Amino acid sequence: MTSSANSSKNLDSALAHLADVVDQRRDAFKLGIADPKTSYTALLFSKGDDGILKKIGEEATETVMAAKDARHAGLSAQHQQLFVGEMADLWFHCLIALSQFELRPEDIIAELEGRLGTSGIEEKAARKAAGQE
Template sequence: MTSSTNKSTNLDSALANLADIVDQRRDAFKAGNADPKVSYTALLFSKGDDGILKKIGEEATEAVMAAKDSRHAQLAPEQQKLLVGEMADLWFHCLIALSQFGLRPEDVITELESRLGNSGIEEKAARKAANPE
């Protein structure tokens, strides 16, 4: 059985590798070397902030619906596969957004690690107190 440390390292590595590819394709698009008619990633970057963020909303909705369908189907294998596929789509589009804003999945991992051992309720209250808007 793979240890959770190895799984974490593999996950971090896989996300970093995929983020590297996304960043390369973003740079190629910006340099005029990626055609949005040929590259889906270039197409996403061609839509700018609003288009990328709208796509995340669409993918999040699809992931939620797949999760609901999975629960109703009592996690039948085909429904699990659909849920995993929708989550993969969502994560991919989140990587696009991170790249668009000059961020990396490592930034998200660092933030999540900083929250380990903290009560989620207390952490949220502290953020709300710091930004009372």
């Protein structure tokens, strides 16, 4: 599998590029240019919020199952690759949801960066105190 030596710039660039493509396809769907019969992305957008969010739930379940299979198989390369594939599907569908709600991966990165250096327990307690959980 890929090492952490890969630069975060490549990750940011890849996510931003894919988000740009998703946004372009969303806009093409809204303009009636992208046909849900020939474009999977347009098909997802045609299903609206509920359909997109349901798909994320399905992909999250598949990701969990692939992770459990990978662990059970002793993290074999084959099972790790299946897990990576499911995680990629989940991330893709999350990008669809972000676009549906007019958000970008950069919004998520900014949120995560804002949490750096904060204990997860403290961060969760702060959200709970603010009524966000």
